C-alpha cells in the first residue's frame with residue numbers, strides 16, 4: 001500500500017471463494033493505477049499488494065493440489081500520473097510491471113493509440129514477458145514490414161495437474177491504432193492457417209485472453225470457431241475494455257469474465273470437474289463423478305483486507321519481499337514525478353456519472369460552463385464566438401477535494417489538443433451536437449467501434465470515501481457479529497447478484513454525454529440575434545468526426561480533417577490547461 005493510502009473500513013461482509021481444479025486471477029484495464037486508489041480506501045491496494053496476494057494464492061493452489069493462472073487482458077497504460085507524467089510516458093510503469101508474474105498477458109487498444117507506446121510495448125514489455133505475452137491479431141512494423149506484435153498462441157501445461165492448455169490473446173476490431181501497428185479483424189484471423197491448426201490440437205482447455213467486451217460479436221465468433229472443432233472442450237475467456245464487472249455464459253463449458261478497471265477489481269474464476277485424461281483423444285475433460293463441470297466467479301475489491309481474507313493471511317503474514325519492493329519502488333517513482341503536489345482544492349467533488357449531467361456536481365457541466373470557455377481561447381480570435389466540442393470519453397475519473405498533479409492525468413490523461421474550423425455558419429454549428437448525439441449517426445457507430453461508451457447502464461462505478469454510508473450495522477441472526485456496509489459494486493451478471501466479494505450498498509449512476517459542447521464569447525443578446533458564423537473548436541481526436549458531421553449537415557463533402565488547423569499552441573493540451581485553471585482559480589485550502 002502507498003504511504004498516503006488508507007486501508008478499508010473493518011467489518012465488511014465477505015463472500016468467500018470456491019476453489020476448483022483450475023483457478024484464475026484476472027485484471028484488465030489497469031490504466032496505470034498501479035499505486036492504487038489513494039482517495040478511495042476500498043480500492044487502495046497497490047500492485048505490490050497484488051503481487052503478494054498472487055504469491056499466497058499460488059502457494060494455496062499448490063497445497064490444494066490444484067492450479068492457479070494469472071491473466072491480464074490489456075490497457076495497462078494511459079490514465080494515471082504514474083504512467084502519463086514521465087518522459088517518456090510509461091518509463092516507470094514498464095519497470096513496475098516486471099515483477100508482475102502473469103501466466104498470460106495481452107494488448108489493449110491503449111497500447112496502440114500512440115506509435116511510441118506501441119513501439120515500447122514491442123521492444124520492452126513484450127520481450128520481458130516472452131511467450132506468455134499473446135497478440136493473436138496484431139502486427140507491428142519496425143521498419144522491415146509487418147511482423148507479429150507478440151506470440152500468436154501458447155500451448156502449455158499447468159504446474160500441478162498438468163492440464164494441457166492452448167491460449168490466445170485477442171484485441172477487438174480496433175481501428176484507432178497508430179500506423180505502425182495493424183489490428184486484423186478477429187473474423188479474418190479465425191480463418192488463418194495457424195489458428196485453424198491451433199484449435200485442432202488435442203488440449204484440455206482453450207484459454208482466450210481478450211481485450212474485448214464480453215458482450216460482443218468478436219468473442220462470440222472466437223467461441224464459435226473453437227467450439228465447432230471441439231464440441232466438449234472447455235473454453236475459458238477473459239475479457240476487458242468496457243471497464244465493468246461482467247460475466248457471460250456461452251455454453252455449459254464456456255464462460256467469459258470481465259474484471260472491471262483501474263485496479264479496483266481482481267476477478268477470481270474457478271473450474272471444477274476438470275480431469276485430464278491420460279490419453280489424448282477428443283474428450284479428455286471428464287466430469288468428476290459424472291457431475292457437470294462447475295464454474296464459479298467472484299469480483300474482489302482491490303484492497304489488502306480482502307486480499308488477506310481470501311488468501312487466509314494476516315497483516316503480519318501478508319507481505320512478501322517482492323510485493324514490498326514493488327510498493328516501495330512505486331512510492332519512489334511517484335515522489336520523483338512529484339505526483340502528490342497539491343495544485344488546488346476543488347470547490348466541491350465533481351463526478352462523471354454519479355451526478356446527473358447537467359448538474360452542479362457533474363464534471364462535464366463544470367467543464368462546459370466554466371473551465372472550457374475560460375481556458376480554450378486563441379488570443380487572435382478571442383472575440384469570435386466559439387463552440388467547443390470534446391468527446392465525453394476523454395474525461396476518465398472523478399475529482400475529489402484535493403486536486404494534485406496526479407489528478408490532471410487521472411482526469412485527462414490524453415494529449416488532447418484543440419483544432420478548429422473558422423467561421424462556420426451558425427446553422428451548421430448549432431446542428432453538430434445533435435448530429436453527434438444521434439445514435440444512428442456514423443459518428444456514434446465509428447466511435448463505438450473505437451470503444452466509445454456512451455451509455456452506462458451496465459456499468460457500476462464505485463464511490464469515494466466521502467460517500468461511504470454512515471456505519472450501517474446489521475446484526476447477524478446467529479451471533480453478535482456486525483457488518484459494516486459501504487457503497488460500492490453490486491454487480492448483476494449471468495450468474496446472478498452474488499458475484500462481488502464484499503456485500504455493498506448499491507448506488508445510482510447516470511449517463512455521460514457522448515460529446516460535450518461549451519460556448520464562449522457569444523455576444524450579448526445572441527439568443528435574439530445569433531452570430532452569422534462561429535468558430536467550431538474541437539479535440540484533434542474527433543477531427544475526422546467533426547468534418548464528417550458538418551459534411552452531412554450541409555449535404556456535400558466540403559471539409560476534411562486535413563483542412564483544420566490548431567486553435568491553440570500544440571503544447572496547450574487539455575491536461576495542461578486544466579492544471580493552469582486549477583492553479584489560478586481554486587484556492588489551496590482543502
Ligand SMILES: Nc1ccn([C@@H]2O[C@H](COP(=O)(O)O)[C@@H](O)[C@H]2O)c(=O)n1
Pocket residue numbers: 075109110113241242391392393394395414415416447450451452453541
Ligand atoms: N487520444 C485519445 C484516446 C482515447 N480517448 C478516449 O478513450 C476511449 C477509449 O478508452 P477505453 O479505455 O474505453 O479503451 C476513446 O473512445 C476516447 O473516448 C481519447 O479521448 N483520446
